[in-house]
Amino acid sequence: MHVDFTNHWIFKVEIEDHIQDLHDTLEDNSHGVALASNQIRPDGWRIFVVRDGRDLPTVMFNPSWVVLDDDLIMPVQEGCLSIPELMLYAPRHQTIRVMWQDRSGKTWGKIVSGLDAQIVQHEVEHLNGKLLIDYANKDLALRVRMEAIRNRKTGK
Numbered sequence: 001m002h003v004d005f006t007n008h009w010i011f012k013v014e015i016e017d018h019i020q021d022l023h024d025t026l027e028d029n030s031h032g033v034a035l036a037s038n039q040i041r042p043d044g045w046r047i048f049v050v051r052d053g054r055d056l057p058t059v060m061f062n063p064s065w066v067v068l069d070d071d072l073i074m075p076v077q078e079g080c081l082s083i084p085e086l087m088l089y090a091p092r093h094q095t096i097r098v099m100w101q102d103r104s105g106k107t108w109g110k111i112v113s114g115l116d117a118q119i120v121q122h123e124v125e126h127l128n129g130k131l132l133i134d135y136a137n138k139d140l141a142l143r144v145r146m147e148a149i150r151n152r153k154t155g156k
């Protein structure tokens with residue numbers, strides 16, 4: 001759900017409570033660097049929180065991102081608090097321009113790279129209903145298909 005900054009009452013009470021829950025949940029999971037709203041509340045808002053100390057604000061409203069001209073996509077290994085114990089590879093743009101709103105509804109933009117760019121891509125995917133495991137499924141499907149072709153060639 002898009003955060004509507006014109007509804008101040010809802011924003012102050014319900015969303016601030018939810019943001020506190022997100023920060024608390026992230027604090028309880030020492031491996032996590034960020035958490036998306038719908039990871040703890042299915043009918044959540046387009047919000048994610050980031051652990052303090054990164055080159056991103058600790059809470060980002062209505063985030064989105066675009067690729068830059070000289071973009072490079074690399075397979076990066078990452079984990080997810082929604083699928084603990086698993087480290088999977090995902091294709092990630094190395095440098096992106098991220099846009100978001102702050103608490104007052106003001107829009108910001110910034111160029112980020114490395115882990116910060118990875119965090120934004122991972123968390124926006126959460127907000128779009130996509131999980132890291134979806135990449136693994138595709139990879140697994142491809143491997144199974146390759147195996148089938150190989151077996152056909154060798155007559156197995």
Ligand SMILES: [Zn+2]
Pocket residue numbers: 079080081082122126
């Ligand atoms: Zn995740």
